[in-house]
Amino acid sequence: MIGIFQSQKTRSAGWHLLVRRIRNGLQISALIVACFVAPNVMAKSVGLVVTGIGGNEEYADNFRKQGLSVVEALRSVGDEDQDFVLLSDEAASRNAVLEQMQALSKIDAQWFYLVLIGHGTIDSETWRFNLPGDDLTTDDLVAALADISSQEQVVMIGTSASGAVLDILSQPGRHVVTATKSGGELNVVRFPGFFAEAMATTAADTDRNEILTLAEAYRFSNEKTQNYYLDKKLLASEHARLEGEQPDRVALARLGSLKTAKDDPAVAQLLEERLVLEDEFLALKARKPEMDTALYYEELEPLLLAIARLQQKIDSVTGWVDTNE
């Protein structure tokens, strides 16, 4: 288990990934800062979002809306909208899910995303994702994911009892998020609702670099979930978990000007420059504990000024008008 609150000693690789994707689309090769193990510049992303059976209209409607938010956000990191599929309601049968995963496994994609939202149950044999008709079981999920060839995988199981599959799904190259810590947390979960909220707004993008990472989304959703129970003075019946290394390198969505200027070469050039400054910023921040405070801020200020000036240029090119800050 990794702590997601570890200090960000390296810049977000998701950031690299997206910049590269812009450049790649324009057939521009780039020298990427060597110290990072970069995802394949030819990276492609695909994904499947499934919302389960609601049991009543309120839950069904919530699951549907959450699924829609998540898939729309994921599409912002992909090349084509059709690379990300949403299955809801009657369309989300066990067979349909397995078939869709089979189909996605045939696409040569660096990144694969799977998001399940709904009710989960557990019995003496298996965890089950409640779908119309037959449920999807742990074995189904393990087998289907085994066929996915993508080197980088993100699996978010936003259901009750989802903690039951955390260990079995964890493996190198895969990030797994579950809404509960174990199969024993059986009540309806709030976490996926907040996760969808994180992906639909800029609220979770705490460094405001307009790339929402898995770490940011998880942190946001987890905090909101725990606050929900605190506010209501209830014993928290869900404790989300995240497995996988460097979730701050996993991009979940582009926001703001990055979303708007998805394929603009001028923006890509400026973003490359921003990468270098961001690297310097992170390196300085990492040195903060060993530095004299006054000296640290003396060095920080010109760096932040340079980032600010560059951001103005980027905004000027993208024509981005800030409405959210």
Place this chain on the structure above:
Amino acid sequence: MNNFCLSKPRLSKLRLRKTGLVFGLLFCFATKVDALTIHYGNDRQPELAACDEHAYVGETDKANECYKNLSDHSDPLVQANAAASLGYVREANKRFREASSSSTDPIIKTHWAMLYLKTHQVSDAMSLLREALLYDEGFLPARLGLIEATMRTFESAAREQLNNILAEFPENVHALMLLARMELELQNTEQARSVLATVKPLLESAELPLLEWYTLQAGANLLDAEPIDDWAEKAIAINPSYGDIYSDVAHYYIITYRYVEAVELYKKAVELNPLLATAQRDLGINYLRINNVFGARHHIQKAFDIDPYDAQTVNTLRLLDKLDGMRISSVDVPDPDNPEQTLGRVIIRLDREDADALEPYVQNMSIRAMQVFSKRYDYKLNQPMIVELYHDHDDFGVRTVSTPGIGLLGVTFGHLTAMDSPKARAANEFHWGSTLWHEIAHVITLEATSHLLPRWFSEGLSVYEEWNTGPVADRTIPIDTLLAVAKNQLLPIDSLDSGFVRPTYNGQVQVSYMQAGLICDFISQRWGHEALVVMLKEFAQRSTTSNALNQAIGIDGPAFDILFSEYIEERYGELARSLDDYQVANRQMARAISSEDWLSVSVIARNIIERYPENVADGNAYEVLAQALRERDDNDGALDILMTWHALGGHGVESMQWMVRELREQQRFTEAAAVMESINWVNPYVVEEHRWLGDYYLSHQETTLAIREYDALLGLRPEDPAEALLGKAKAAVQLGDKESAKRQVLYALEHAPFYRSAQKLLLEFNEGESVD
């Protein structure tokens, strides 16, 4: 061989941990000294009574030797009582258990119960006494023991039971001494002295010591503001180590909230007898009440070393550890009429987890309260005021009465006030702002009178200030109080204190709070606020209630009662008489809600509001009516109703949050800010409220309030602190403090380097670069 010494109490781990010392032989060589028990009944065995004689005159070594010699007495009850007299609690308990296992003699369980009572386990003592009475329902020592135990639980039943016994046995010394004690507890000194006069010859003829008799006489003197020295000297002449003469009498200072004076008596008690554990404990507890934490720790530790079984001592020691970890801050309160001068200092002690979020609000209200009350009561505090908020209700309980599980929200000891923090209670149910306001009013009124004002007036003024100057105007009079009005159960003003101290029916304390508040409100409305100030000053001169009334408004208590009764009749008479109808209407409304008949709900809710418009508390008809209107898509109507409800002091958080959303949608930002401000005094832990309010105040140049909001927001340790830091930067700009502004903007960008608004401000600071 001394059996008791072999089976001495083992020292607890806690004690060893606390002291780091080993006093393993203490109980063999230096027996602890409990508060001296005088055995009035003839159920004490002669062998023990012979030893008691030594104890009564302070011959402790002789007494102990005598008790120890009874360790292998043929009567197990004698053995048990001897162990108890020596303070060997576990050994005594074991021997009482053994003795009772083969006997149905009620005396065993009665004496065993006395051991429990002595070790502060009242409910266990009562159980044993009831068991004794099952063996013999008329067994007098058990009946008296039960009364003694009941007196410790503040139940009014004790007096009735005692009167029954005295009707049967009018010359029973033990019963008369208990009656004298009870009268003093109610501060009926005249009646107490009369009982004491009756009992003295009986004590003398029975050759019983007058030690407790002197103590009660001294207690009566203390309550009548007369010197106690003569009585103390007489008691000490009998028993030179009788520290109880001071520590027992100090109790009468405690019940009249005079902790500083009580501390002086406890000091004398421990000086006279350093091994008196209860005096060491009470000295520590009362040092804590006057904020002498160092002194408190010293004496509580001593009490623990002597008696590690005392729950109050152990609880207080643990609390002291927690106090060490709390965060302390202070602020000087400027005089609003002369900003160059200060009115005083406020010291704030908060749990660390709570401190950042609450401190800005506690500071803000403490300053405002001190300014308002100092002016309204023409009094300036001569010491810093200490405000403590506990996020664990049990810690607050220990702070208050050295034991968890109390039903209070706040308590004031003088300059020091302590209360639950909003985190100590379920979210949204506790208006912590009005509790803080109430308690700070106590600080001023207690100190202005050197703690000499009666309980009813202190509570009355605090309730009156909550209603008239506090953060919420809620004047809901609970149904229980209206029922008391209907049943003519309100007390005459001259005896209103008994409603707080010795309630005679369920809920009377709450009724007394309301009655006291209404009395102050009535006086202020009829004769002006100044009349209350005159009364306060009269009480400071030891006036009685009637005298204070006479000075302030020219009438005495009975005459006032007539006017007050007319006032209550006018305001609440009709409602009180029709309470049954009112409650029927509420039940009808509940049924209409459950069947979702919103039209009927609206009609009934309006009728309920018309009957009792001031009721804005939980379950009020305003929020129900608003819900019914919303169900019928009349959001504007619902908002109007809730605006009225809020203006009357309604403070249900969910309704207020709905109001804020509506008001913001309608661009009624000033009203939204007012409602949002109210939310924070109930639930200060909502990030969005602080963020929005901070920005609102900033845009209206209310910089201090904006900073309060941003500080509170940062105190919640949000995942994203950048906005609050930028807000503080902008506030610093408004204050003309560019240096601080720049620092804050750097902090903001350190968290969020791509935060455009912060970037713009940084660029502006940097040689005035254009940011457009």
